Amino acid sequence: VTSPVLDVLQVFLDAHAERYETHGWAIVKATKRSGPTVYGVLDRLEDAGWISGQWEDYVDGTSRPRRRLYRLTAGGFPAARQLLAERRPTTPAVADLAPRWQVILHSLIPRTGAAS
Amino acid sequence: VTVRDIVLSMGLGLIVNETGPWCEWLAVRLVSWSARRRYTDKGRAAVRGEELAALIKERPGQLTKLMTALGFATAASAHLLATRRARATVGVSASQGHANANSAHIADDTRFMLMHSQLVDRIPTATGRALNYWFDIVENGPAFMRLEERAHWLADSYGVSHGYASAIAHEHNIRRRSDQ
Numbered sequence A: 001v002t003s004p005v006l007d008v009l010q011v012f013l014d015a016h017a018e019r020y021e022t023h024g025w026a027i028v029k030a031t032k033r034s035g036p037t038v039y040g041v042l043d044r045l046e047d048a049g050w051i052s053g054q055w056e057d058y059v060d061g062t063s064r065p066r067r068r069l070y071r072l073t074a075g076g077f078p079a080a081r082q083l084l085a086e087r088r089p090t091t092p093a094v095a096d097l098a099p100r101w102q103v104i105l106h107s108l109i110p111r112t113g114a115a116s
Numbered sequence B: 001v002t003v004r005d006i007v008l009s010m011g012l013g014l015i016v017n018e019t020g021p022w023c024e025w026l027a028v029r030l031v032s033w034s035a036r037r038r039y040t041d042k043g044r045a046a047v048r049g050e051e052l053a054a055l056i057k058e059r060p061g062q063l064t065k066l067m068t069a070l071g072f073a074t075a076a077s078a079h080l081l082a083t084r085r086a087r088a089t090v091g092v093s094a095s096q097g098h099a100n101a102n103s104a105h106i107a108d109d110t111r112f113m114l115m116h117s118q119l120v121d122r123i124p125t126a127t128g129r130a131l132n133y134w135f136d137i138v139e140n141g142p143a144f145m146r147l148e149e150r151a152h153w154l155a156d157s158y159g160v161s162h163g164y165a166s167a168i169a170h171e172h173n174i175r176r177r178s179d180q
Helices: A003-018 A024-031 A035-047 A076-087 A094-105 B003-038 B042-058 B062-090 B094-108 B110-121 B123-127 B131-140 B147-158 B162-179
Strands: A051-055 A068-072
Touching (some): A003 A024, A068 B042, B003 B062, B042 B062, B042 B147, B110 B162, B147 B162
């Protein structure tokens, strides 16, 4: 497992903890990785069934094109948590990441789907 | 600051301003092209194409849009080259060449696959059925489905959680490929 995979999974775990779905560009910004790198990781995680993506609902009053929102699947969450715990045991707690996330959260849509 | 500097900066500003809409158009075309080249799965190519076009439109600044698009186009070209090289090395048909490039990718990612196999190991406990039971269902289910569709079908029809449904579909695909 490469370090971009771990970075992306960390973003997903944080998003999972805060109960929102995230999108490609938000992950690019949060991980400071290049677009193609992040989308390469998303391809693999989606193929492995760790994450699933769906188009966001149409939002009235915005001219912005719809985003594809991603979240960890029921099987992906424990697997990602286990992997991160093994490979990055010193990962700071979600609370420690809060200031960074407050900036990122502004660019994110609140979670629309029900947790399943 | 000389007169030349002022004229130059005004000129550059004018160029960027005038070529603005054209930059976005080109950037969107570039990412759509990248998605079509990068993914052989037509469904995924369409999804990524729309996703990346939306991403380009959200990027501030015309040059940023173009640079972002160029990044994706470069990555797609590199992927194409790698696929072609793999095909040329083994000297086989196009489809086999692609399968080989895929298996090379999987080999690079053995550790990632290890995590997948841990997920697969948990399937009997999590679903209450053996792996072969699920493979039989997949094989007797609707044919010609993409991996993602098959996972959705399993989850919807048999109440398997999406993560495990994907793992079953994925594992079935891997084993079928290695049997060939």
